Amino acid sequence: MDLYLLWVAFILGIVEGITEFIPVSSTGHLILAAELLKFNDDSSKVFEIVIQLGAILAVMVEYKNKLIQTFKGALHEKVAQNFIIHLFIAFLPAAIMGLLFHQMIKLYLFNPMIVGISLVIGGFVMILIEKKLTIKTKTNVDQITKKQALVVGLAQCFALIPGVSRSASTIMGGLISGLDRKTATEFSFFLAIPIIFAASLFDLVSNFSILNMQHVPIFLIGFITAFFSAYLIIKVFIKYVANHDFIMFGWYRIIVGIIAIFYFF
Secondary structure (H helix, E strand, O other), X not given: OOXXXXXXXXXXXXXXXXXOOOOOOHHHHHHHHHHHHOOOOOHHHHHHHHHHHHHHHHHHHHOHHHHHHHHHOOXXXXXXXXXXXXXXXXXXXXXXXXXXXXHHHHHHOOOHHHHHHXXXXXXXXXXXXXXXXXXXXXXXXXXXXXXXXXXXXXXXXXXXXXXXXXXXXXXXXXXXXXXOHHHHHHHHHHHHHHHHHHHHHHHHHHOHHHOOXXXXXXXXXXXXXXXXXXXXXXXXXXXXXXXXXXXHHHHHHHHHHHHHHHHHO
16 A cells, blocks of 8 residues: 555545534645645545545534434424424535536536635635624524525535535525524534535445545545544534634635635646
């Protein structure tokens, strides 16, 4: 096994874990990092799926009590039923758009230049929303309405463009709809579970022929590093958003986006 590939798997696993749940675009960072590390062969497609699943497992572990409570109450508790319905409403728009335009997006938009442009534009949008934002009354994910879930779901469609960021679009959608930062962020975490599982399953079926046993060590290292780095970031990030805005992330996006545009131009 090539030691360089193991090192790349370790680095990309950390990149995925750190960036999946903060509003800076994990896909965009993976595209940029993979381009810099020259890791863009066919196996990289499956590798990205594996490390995303590692990051999602971190959410499921961190919020296991809420997930178990929802699962147990799915048939007889109104709160659990509403939570599932709201997740489904938010899940549906991007799922439909992804199915319709998946190949076109992969073919034309998965490149460093698009990522750079999306990072910059998304950064300015985040800063603008934060500047215009009125502080909302504290809420929680069980108080989200169907209308708010739909706004988040429609916002998530923009995340199909690499560099926009799924977490950024859903969190900003939540803020626009009237959620406070912590609730918008936690709902974004929960929404990541079905949307990334669905996208991963679709990509896994599409790239099944690429799977090879010799890739297992690479996938395993990426999965583990993505899980642990994501688990740490989730804990830190949710504490951060309780008392801070997202303007810092907006400026980070703008700086990284400009660097990417000039580097890959």
